[in-house]
Each structure stands twice: as structure tokens, then as C-alpha cells.
Amino acid sequence: MKDKIWLSSPHMGGTxxxxxxxxxxxxxxxxxxxxxxxxxxxxxxxxxxDVHVAALSSGTAGLHLGLVLxxxxxxxxxxxxxxxFSATANPITYVGATPVFVDSETDTWxxxxxxxxxxxxxxIAKGKKPKAIIPVHLYGMPAKMDEIMAIARRYEIPVLExxxxxxxxxxxxxxxxxxxxxxxxxxxxxxxxxxxxxxALVSKNAKVAEDARFLATQARDAAPHYQHSQIGYNYxxxxxxxxxxxxxxxxxxxxxxxxRNVYAQYENYxxxxxxxxxxxxxxxxxxxxxLSTILIESSVAGFSREDLRLAxxxxxxxxxxxxxxxxxxxxxxxxxxxxxxIAERLFADGLCLPSGSNLADADMARIFKAIEKxxxx
Ligand SMILES: *Cc1c(COP(=O)(O)O)cnc(C)c1O
Numbered sequence: 001m002k003d004k005i006w007l008s009s010p011h012m013g014g015t016x017x018x019x020x021x022x023x024x025x026x027x028x029x030x031x032x033x034x035x036x037x038x039x040x041x042x043x044x045x046x047x048x049x050d051v052h053v054a055a056l057s058s059g060t061a062g063l064h065l066g067l068v069l070x071x072x073x074x075x076x077x078x079x080x081x082x083x084x085f086s087a088t089a090n091p092i093t094y095v096g097a098t099p100v101f102v103d104s105e106t107d108t109w110x111x112x113x114x115x116x117x118x119x120x121x122x123x124i125a126k127g128k129k130p131k132a133i134i135p136v137h138l139y140g141m142p143a144k145m146d147e148i149m150a151i152a153r154r155y156e157i158p159v160l161e162x163x164x165x166x167x168x169x170x171x172x173x174x175x176x177x178x179x180x181x182x183x184x185x186x187x188x189x190x191x192x193x194x195x196x197x198x199x200a201l202v203s204k205n206a207k208v209a210e211d212a213r214f215l216a217t218q219a220r221d222a223a224p225h226y227q228h229s230q231i232g233y234n235y236x237x238x239x240x241x242x243x244x245x246x247x248x249x250x251x252x253x254x255x256x257x258x259x260r261n262v263y264a265q266y267e268n269y270x271x272x273x274x275x276x277x278x279x280x281x282x283x284x285x286x287x288x289x290x291l292s293t294i295l296i297e298s299s300v301a302g303f304s305r306e307d308l309r310l311a312x313x314x315x316x317x318x319x320x321x322x323x324x325x326x327x328x329x330x331x332x333x334x335x336x337x338x339x340x341x342i343a344e345r346l347f348a349d350g351l352c353l354p355s356g357s358n359l360a361d362a363d364m365a366r367i368f369k370a371i372e373k374x375x376x377x
Contacts, residue, residue: 009189011356080100158182164184165192
């Protein structure tokens with residue numbers, strides 16, 4: 001069997017082990033320390049916009065804390081992009097609130113601002129104004145943040161921006177993660193950079209980041225004994241993981257370039273092939289191309305997304321259908337949904353192709369050869 005080609009695998013830069021070694025040498029083996037502070041500063045510098053960052057144990061923890069900090073409580077409703085990974089929506093239920101799902105639009109595959117406003121109006125008419133809005137930058141493509149923020153401001157609803165897949169993406173030079181009232185990043189093993197597992201909460205408000213650090217370390221009040229006046233969490237990032245993160249930040253720009261290069265190769269390969277479309281960047285939008293994705297219109301292409309996925313699997317090459325929308329997930333059965341079939345079509349026709357920054361030319365050649373077999377039929 002040939003070596004497995006993964007969808008997206010960790011890609012170390014080289015200096016990560018030095019930062020981890022430093023942690024050992026100084027015995028900072030805890031969910032605090034110089035690497036945690038250093039990693040937060042690296043992220044603040046990269047994101048710009050005077051943001052403040054709290055490094056956490058995961059992106060999911062960041063979304064949970066984000067909802068807590070925005071004051072979302074049991075019985076509330078939260079508007080959430082339907083086309084996404086379950087980790088976007090699950091934290092809504094952690095705080096006892098209910099998701100209201102909104103469909104995607106076709107330019108970015110992210111939350112449709114029009115349908116979002118429709119949902120807001122309808123929920124208000126039904127007697128409950130949503131307490132927060134969670135848009136997502138899927139596969140690194142920025143959502144229509146200017147439109148989404150403008151509508152959210154008009155209705156005075158805070159935005160929790162799920163930028164887990166979009167570190168390095170931007171709109172007109174403004175970085176994803178810094179658009180919302182609170183932004184969330186992920187450094188899971190399959191993301192564009194990784195800390196093996198980790199995440200971060202981002203805010204322009206220093207107090208919000210400070211409160212996130214406080215809640216993430218069991219909400220300990222200032223006292224010599226253990227004193228608590230709020231429910232806390234154990235969500236802080238380990239100093240060892242943050243060491244990996246500091247090393248990864250040194251190569252982030254390169255990783256974005258490499259992923260974009262993988263995408264460019266697919267774009268070049270599929271040019272002129274009938275029934276296959278790729279997701280183009282709208283003017284001013286810059287995607288980190290975390291994952292390269294295609295849509296296959298089977299009636300035109302002569303084969304389906306599943307035909308191609310199975311052919312790649314035969315060659316030990318991993319590919320995956322696009323995210324199955326949350327409003328179609330059994331666990332969210334019965335939740336409200338505002339949409340017109342876009343996310344459903346994306347799920348039916350879409351495939352994520354191997355996209356790692358560490359894909360060698362020989363890997364790409366193997367992938368194209370496997371695709372050729374299906375297209376050539
Ligand atoms: C990965 C991911 C998350 C969760 O991040 P973790 O660090 O794995 O908890 C949330 N939302 C989206 C869209 C993701 O891709």
C-alpha cells in the first residue's frame with residue numbers, strides 16, 4: 001500500500017522544539033508561562049487592529065467562553081451558520097441556549113447576510129431577539145463580514161466570529177478573527193498551524209480578553225485562599241503547547257503561501273474540465289486556502305463527488321465531503337432554519353481535496369493521476 005496522503009496534516013517549521021525545550025529547562029510545565037504570553041503577543045502582532053488575545057485549550061473552549069462573555073444564557077437563541085463543523089454550534093447548547101441556523105450564500109459558502117437578517121426579523125416577530133450571531137470562515141474563505149457586522153449593529157446583536165479555519169485570511173487587508181466583537185481561532189492538528197491542540201479568543205476590548213483568561217483559569221478571585229464568585233472553567237493553553245505555537249507562528253506566512261500554491265495547482269488542473277467549479281475569492285477577499293474544495297455537478301461531469309472520493313480512497317488518498325449542514329444533523333433535529341437549499345447542494349456536490357502545506361510534488365502527481373482515472377472514464 002502506498003503511503004497515505006492526508007487531507008491536512010501537521011507541518012512543523014523547525015524551531016518548535018526549542019521553545020518546548022525552554023519550557024522544560026525553566027520548568028514552566030503548566031497552563032501558564034513565557035510561551036503562553038509570547039504566543040499571545042505573536043498572535044496580537046499578526047492580527048493587528050490592536051486586538052487582545054487569550055490562548056486557550058481549544059477553539060471549542062474559545063467559542064464556549066465567547067458565548068459566556070457575551071452573556072448568552074439558558075433559554076436564549078443564537079444565530080449560527082448551518083454549513084460548518086459541529087464545534088461551531090455545540091457550545092450554544094453548553095450554555096443552555098438554542099441555535100437558529102442560517103443558510104450559506106454562493107460567493108463564499110458562508111452565512112448569507114440576507115437570510116441572516118430575515119432570521120433576525122422573524123425571531124423578533126416571534127418574540128425572541130437572538131442574543132448572538134456566529135458566522136464562520138469556511139475552509140479559510142472569509143464570510144461577508146462587512147455586511148454581517150452592519151446588520152448585526154443595526155439590530156444591536158453581538159457577533160462571535162468563528163475564525164478557526166481562517167488564520168491568515170483577510171478582507172481588504174483586515175485579518176479574519178478581528179472582525180467580530182469576539183473572534184475565535186483553533187490550533188488543532190489539522191488546522192493551518194497547530195499547537196497539537198489549542199485555540200484562542202480574540203477581542204479589541206482588553207477587558208474581554210482579561211475576563212476570558214480569568215474564566216479559563218477557574219475564575220479565582222483575588223484572595224490568598226480559593227475564593228469564587230463566578231463559575232469558572234479549565235480552558236487555558238499549556239505552556240508546552242504554546243511553545244509549539246510560537247515556532248509555528250514563525251512559518252505561518254509560508255504555510256499560507258504553500259496552501260495557496262496547492263489550491264493554484266488544483267485550479268490549473270481543473271481549468272476547462274466540465275462540471276467542476278472551485279471557490280473563487282471575491283474582490284478584496286484573501287483566503288488562506290486551508291482546504292482546497294471543488295463542486296462536482298455530476299450530470300455535467302459524468303461522475304459524482306462520491307465516485308471521486310472512492311477513487312481517491314482506493315489510492316490511499318484522503319478526501320472528504322464538505323461539512324454536512326447542522327440543520328440536517330440528527331442532534332439538531334427540530335432547530336429553526338432559514339435557508340433556500342444552498343448548503344444542502346454544497347454538501348451533495350462538494351469535496352475537500354488533500355490540501356496540506358507539506359504536500360510534495362510527487363504527492364500532487366499521485367493525486368492528479370487518481371483523479372484522471374475518474375475524469376478519463
Ligand atoms: C476546528 C474548528 C473548530 C473547533 O476548534 P478546536 O480547536 O478543534 O476545538 C470550530 N469551528 C470550526 C469551523 C472548526 O473548523
